[in-house]
Amino acid sequence: MIKILAVSDSHGQKDILNELALRYANRVDHFVHCGDSELSSSDLIWGIMSTVMGNCDYDYQMNDEYRFEAGDKNVLVVHGHRHSVRGSVAGLKLAAQQANASLVFYGHTHIAKAEQEDGILFINPGSISQPRGTLTEKTYCIVTLDGKSATVTYFNDRHQEMVELNNQFQIL
Numbered sequence: 001m002i003k004i005l006a007v008s009d010s011h012g013q014k015d016i017l018n019e020l021a022l023r024y025a026n027r028v029d030h031f032v033h034c035g036d037s038e039l040s041s042s043d044l045i046w047g048i049m050s051t052v053m054g055n056c057d058y059d060y061q062m063n064d065e066y067r068f069e070a071g072d073k074n075v076l077v078v079h080g081h082r083h084s085v086r087g088s089v090a091g092l093k094l095a096a097q098q099a100n101a102s103l104v105f106y107g108h109t110h111i112a113k114a115e116q117e118d119g120i121l122f123i124n125p126g127s128i129s130q131p132r133g134t135l136t137e138k139t140y141c142i143v144t145l146d147g148k149s150a151t152v153t154y155f156n157d158r159h160q161e162m163v164e165l166n167n168q169f170q171i172l
Helices: 014-024 090-098
Strands: 002-007 030-033 065-070 073-078 103-105 112-117 120-125 139-146 149-156 167-170
Touching (some): 002 014, 014 030, 030 065, 112 167
Parallel strands (some): 002 030, 073 103
16 A cells, blocks of 8 residues: 655645644655745755645746656656646646556646546645635645555645545556
């Protein structure tokens, strides 16, 4: 079983990132930040979390994407602003196919959402600082990979489970 904590769009709110790192140390296998941290690429938090550059990040030492393997799954992390994620995941799907990724983490919209299309699981952890849409809670998520199953569990910034957002998917 592999656990990935994903957070996005913290917009300078470093305290919550430190809190997540401390709270979940030795409890998750990967920490990913989907961009718009507004922190320097040399910030110490990046020794714990992996991040990508968002449209509000101005440290050009950050990468536009990050790839890693979680068990036998290829994972792609992007911010999403270069993939037109406000309209659909079509741009992300093309990037995922090129990266041979079955899991894609992205941010930018500030809206917590997990959906699957053509066997690819697209996960937006929402925003840990500035939620948008109908949900007014600041969110992050933990994805648990167990064989061909992926369970997406959302939490608010007080670490309370957001049961109505949780979902389970079968992935190849």
